[in-house]
Amino acid sequence: MQPAARLSLLKPSPIRAITDGTPPGAIPLGLGEPTWDLPEVARKALLREPGPCAYVPHAGLTELRRAVGAFHNAHLDEVLITTGSQGALFALFQAWVNPGTKVLVPDPGFVAYPALARMAGAEPVTYRLSADRFRLNAEELIRALDATPEASAVILNLPSNPTGGGGDPTALKRVADACTARGVLLISDEVYRDLHFGVRAPSLRDVTDRGVVTSSVSKGWGAPGLRVGWAVGDPAWLVPARTVHGYAVTGTATPAQWAALALIEHSDTVLAEARAAVQLRWQALAEALREELGHAVTPPDGTFYHFMSLPPAAHADPLAFCLKLRDEAKVVLIPGLAFGEGGRGHARLSFAATPEQLREGVRRLAPYWNN
Ligand SMILES: Cc1ncc(COP(=O)(O)O)c(C=O)c1O
Numbered sequence: 001m002q003p004a005a006r007l008s009l010l011k012p013s014p015i016r017a018i019t020d021g022t023p024p025g026a027i028p029l030g031l032g033e034p035t036w037d038l039p040e041v042a043r044k045a046l047l048r049e050p051g052p053c054a055y056v057p058h059a060g061l062t063e064l065r066r067a068v069g070a071f072h073n074a075h076l077d078e079v080l081i082t083t084g085s086q087g088a089l090f091a092l093f094q095a096w097v098n099p100g101t102k103v104l105v106p107d108p109g110f111v112a113y114p115a116l117a118r119m120a121g122a123e124p125v126t127y128r129l130s131a132d133r134f135r136l137n138a139e140e141l142i143r144a145l146d147a148t149p150e151a152s153a154v155i156l157n158l159p160s161n162p163t164g165g166g167g168d169p170t171a172l173k174r175v176a177d178a179c180t181a182r183g184v185l186l187i188s189d190e191v192y193r194d195l196h197f198g199v200r201a202p203s204l205r206d207v208t209d210r211g212v213v214t215s216s217v218s219k220g221w222g223a224p225g226l227r228v229g230w231a232v233g234d235p236a237w238l239v240p241a242r243t244v245h246g247y248a249v250t251g252t253a254t255p256a257q258w259a260a261l262a263l264i265e266h267s268d269t270v271l272a273e274a275r276a277a278v279q280l281r282w283q284a285l286a287e288a289l290r291e292e293l294g295h296a297v298t299p300p301d302g303t304f305y306h307f308m309s310l311p312p313a314a315h316a317d318p319l320a321f322c323l324k325l326r327d328e329a330k331v332v333l334i335p336g337l338a339f340g341e342g343g344r345g346h347a348r349l350s351f352a353a354t355p356e357q358l359r360e361g362v363r364r365l366a367p368y369w370n371n
Contacts, residue, residue, distance in 0.1 A: 006119065007119075009118045010115055010118055011115075013111050014111060014338035015031075015334055017319065018030060018319075018332060018333075018334055018338075022326060023326070025330055026326060026330040026331065027330065027331045027332065027353070027357050027360060027364065028332050028350075028357070029332055029333055029349045029351070029357070029361050030332035030348075030350060031350060031352075032161060032219075032303075032350050032352060033218075033350075033352060034219070034222040034223075034274070034277070034304075035352055035353055036222055036273075036274070036277045037222075038222060038225075039270050039273070041262040041263060041265075041270070042221075042262050042263050043259075044262065045258045045259045045262035046255055046258065046259050048255070053255060055250065055251060056251055056257060057251075058242055058245070058246040058250070059080050059242055060079070060080065060082075060230070060251065061257040061258070061261065062076070063261055064228075064260055064261045064264070065079040065080075065081060065230075066079075067261055067264040068081070068230050068232065068264060069232070071264055072205055072213060072215075073205060074205070074233075078233060078234065078235060078238070079230055079231075079232050080230060080232075080238045080241060081228065081229075081230050081251075081252055082229045082230055082231060082245055082252060083227050083228075083229065083245070083249050084216050084224075084227045084229040085191050085214045085215055085229035085230070086112060086216075087227075087245060087248075087252070088214040088216075088231040088241070088245075089112065089113075089116055089155075089187070089189070089214055090116060090119075090244075090245075090248070091241040091242070091244040091245040092153075092185070092187055092212060092231060092241045093116045093117065093153070094120055094244045095237075095240035095241040095244050096152065096153060096185050096237070096240070096241075097120040097122045097185075098121070099120065099122065100121065100150070101122045101123075101150050101151065101152035101153075102117075102122055102124070102125045102148050102151050102152065103120075103123070103151070103152060103154070103155065104125050104126075104127050104141070104145060104148065104151055104154040104155065105117065105124045105125070105127070105155050106127060106128075106129055106155070106157060106160065107126035107127065107128060107129075107341060107342040107343075108129070108160075108307075108340040108343035108346075109126075109155075109157060109160065109162075109339055109340055110157055110160075110189070110339070111338060111339060113155050122152065122153075125151070126340055127140055127143075128140045128144075128342060129163065129165055129342065133163070133165050134160060134163035134165035134307065134342075135167050135168075135171075135301070136156065136158060136165070136167025136168075136171045136172065136175070137171065138170075138171040138172075138174040138175050138178075141178075142174065142175065142178045145179070145182065145184070151182070152184060153184060153185040153186070154175070154184055154185070154186050154187070155188075155189060156172075156175065156186065156187070156188045156189065156204070157188075157189040157191075158190065158201040158301075158302075159192050159193070159195075159196070159201050159300060159302030159303050160192075160303070161191075161303060161305060161339075161348075162305050162307055162334070162336065162343060162348035163300070163305065163307040163346075164300020164301055164303040164305045164307060165300065165301055166196075166199075166201035166301030166302055167201060168202065169202040169206060169207055172202050172204065172206075172207050173207040173208065176204060176207050180210050180211075185211065185212070185237065186210065186212070187212050187213075187214060188203070188212070188213045188214070190203055190204070190214065190215045191214070191215050191216055191218060191219050191229075192219050192303040193215070193220070194219075194220035194274070194275070195220050195275060195278050195303055196301065197279070197282070197299040197300070199301065200302075201301060201302055205232070209234070210234070212232065212234075212237050212238070213232045213233060214229065214230070214231050215229060215230060215232075217229070217260045217263050217264070219303075219304075220270075220274050221260075221263040221264070221267075221270055221274070222270070222274050222277075223259065223260070223263060226253075226256040226260055227252060227256055228259075228260035278304050278352070280355060281304065281352065281353070281354070281355055282299050282351055283355075284351075285297075285349075285351045285362065287359075288359045288361075288363065289362055292362050292363055292366040293362065293365070293366055293369050293370065304350055304351050305350055305351070306349045307336065307343070307348055307349075308333070308346060308348075309345060309346055310336075310345055310347055311368070311369055315345050318335035318344060318345075318347065319335050321347075321368075322334065322335045324368075329364040329365055329367075330364060333347040333348065333349050333365075334347060335348075336348060349361075
């Protein structure tokens with residue numbers, strides 16, 4: 001049996017190469033998901049009075065679209081509710097990326113972007129981030145755009161998975177204008193924007209009314225399992241994406257949309273509590289890195305990822321090094337190479353784990369950096 005030819009370029013997620021086969025007792029600093037409780041407002045919203053659990057419109061529950069619109073300063077018809085932000089990205093790529101075109105993706109960047117481009121029959125082309133702290137570098141991106149006349153879409157991710165690097169509004173505006181001038185769809189993945197350390201990364205919506213923002217309740221609102229995300233932008237971009245999403249999944253689970261509505265209505269407290277949880281974890285991690293490894297670290301612009309430098313000896317084969325950490329030290333880290341060649345000298349450490357796990361994890365890692 002042969003799967004469809006369009007899957008021939010699709011490889012399994014390189015993150016799986018590390019996380020599959022995790023030994024018992026290993027400390028999971030690999031996956032990027034909150035370890036704090038689902039906020040109470042969402043738990044309560046899932047418990048409803050007797051009544052049907054019906055389909056809702058394909059664009060999503062109207063009250064939820066209104067709440068997401070208010071959060072992003074957008075009208076109701078500029079909001080499409082999707083199955084996680086992954087559902088929004090999939091639908092946008094299928095709706096707007098033609099086979100044979102190219103999609104500009106960050107390197108290092110979220111592993112799904114190149115795969116989504118390939119599933120649309122397009123070729124991912126990487127652009128580099130700034131050499132210091134992996135932030136958005138408008139010159140690099142515009143240079144890549146100039147060199148890629150077949151570009152149909154560009155994807156940004158501020159702050160970034162895996163690096164935590166953000167960007168400034170001037171750079172964002174330059175990139176947005178360059179995409180508009182070339183008629184290229186700009187998608188700004190802002191799923192980590194509310195997990196910041198004092199300075200919130202700019203939103204695409206702060207600098208232009210073109211392009212599409214994607215986000216979800218998975219990170220800042222602490223609810224990845226609800227699978228509720230959205231796309232916000234000009235309805236002209238969203239309507240074809242809604243058709244794709246409708247045929248793919250009909251709609252996001254109705255109870256999950258009730259819970260997401262409660263979370264967004266309580267954004268002030270829910271997001272502040274999430275930032276406090278992340279800050280607490282960062283402090284535990286930074287202290288452990290200083291004491292055990294002698295690393296002086298500063299927090300990322302946002303996210304719960306520390307993009308950790310690997311010892312020079314590990315640069316030739318970072319996957320082998322991280323497998324050794326997994327199997328001998330029993331700590332799971334993701335090699336930066338999994339996110340693109342630009343991540344070769346680093347590993348992604350997720351500090352969404354508990355403070356105890358972070359302290360113990362770094363204690364176990366220390367011999368591999370200190371020798
Ligand atoms: C940068 C980035 N974008 C999008 C997603 C998709 O998340 P979700 O579908 O849960 O919103 C993730 C998940 O890890 C991510 O890291």
